Amino acid sequence: MQKPFSKRNKPTSTVSAGSEPPVSKTQQDISSQNNQDVVILDVPAVEVPELTEQEIRDRLLLERKVERAFFEAGKALSELRDRRLYRSTHRTFEEYCRDRFGHSRQKSNYLIAAADVYENLTTICCQNSGIDDLTTNSSQILPTSEGQVRPMTKLEPQEQWKVWQTAVEVAGGKVPSGRVVKDVIEQIMERTKVPNTYQIGEICQILAKDNPELRGKSGCWGIVSQVNDFSCTVRIWDGEYTVGLQHLKSFNYLPAQCEQMRVICDRISRLRENENLEEAVRAMLEYLGELKRPYLTVVEEKLLTLLESEYERIP
Known part of the structure; x- marks a missing residue:
């Protein structure tokens, strides 16, 4: 004869009342991390000395x-x-x-x-x-x-x-x-905008005043090759320069006179391309670059022609 079915008792914890429940290993690790003691380092202050007068x-x-x-x-x-x-x-x-x-x-x-x-x-x-x-x-x-x-x-x-x-x-x-x-x-x-009234091809005199970039160029004449808002680019005896309007003064030459000066400028420029120029020749070209008239004298024309023929033979 079978015994009547009986209800199995659930296993009970061995922890007595009032004691803490068991803690898993994972919980122990987390608790250990959270409960670590805070270490306070006592770093002594380093005093930076002030600079001496010297x-x-x-x-x-x-x-x-x-x-x-x-x-x-x-x-x-x-x-x-x-x-x-x-x-x-x-x-x-x-x-x-x-x-x-x-x-x-x-x-x-x-x-x-x-x-x-x-x-x-x-x-x-x-x-x-x-x-x-x-x-x-x-x-x-x-x-x-x-x-x-x-x-x-x-x-x-x-x-x-x-x-x-x-x-x-x-x-x-x-x-x-x-x-x-x-x-x-x-x-x-x-x-303080001043309108630029210069025109391309116009002959102007350079007034260096206190501009350090124009030292040695005061009195030279130049041909306006570009008109900018506050300056002009001018060709003079030894190259091109950008010059402010306050450093230019027009000679007010007639168109035919401006063309004569352009021809002289071209002749000087061709001579300057020669690397074998002597100092006396350079001085002559600089002299021609400071003319206050739109033409060459008979002697100046002869000298320039002589220089051209002389240096045309020199490679």
Whole structure:
């Protein structure tokens, strides 16, 4: 006879009442991670000593040297060019710059012009501030690269100073970028815009005044080859230059006289293409480039014709 079915009792935990339930290994690991003691590191403060007066002077001096790097390069290139110190190894300054420094003559010209601007700014700054040495004065914001002053190379020194001070203000008292400087110049030009009435082919005289880029060109005549908003590109006896309107004065020659001067300019240009020109010949061409009349005298015509026939035989 079968025994009646009985209900099986569920297994009971061996944990007595009031004790904690068992914890799995995973829960133990998580609990262990969450309950780790926080380690506080006591790092002693390192006191940074203040700069001494001598160290402050040294820092300013070194900073000025960094800022003047492009200026020193421009002045050195200017002397190399003007004294023709490249002539023992290269025929032209352009070839010398390309081989020796790896950049074009245009880049050298940019550095030379920028050095002149930097020199103008520091000169005017010293005059306005009553100091002799900017290397010990930290309050003066000066350019640190050629690109920052390139837009100012066509301006007069006093105009350069005003533009730079305005650009520093726009930049919040810091060294302004070339873009900021250019924007300031455009704003000033827009307020004082003077219509350009020159025409292509017109003969003008160059008035160098205080423009460092036009040193040695004062009094030279040139032919307008391009008319810009605030300047003209002119051909003179030794090449082409972009000249501001304030540095040009028209000779008001008649069309026939302008054509005569164009012919003279072409003849001079062909002669200058010869790399074997002697110094006396260069001086003669420079003299012809400063004529204050639209024609050559009989003697000047004979001399120019003689030079042309002489150097046509020289390859």
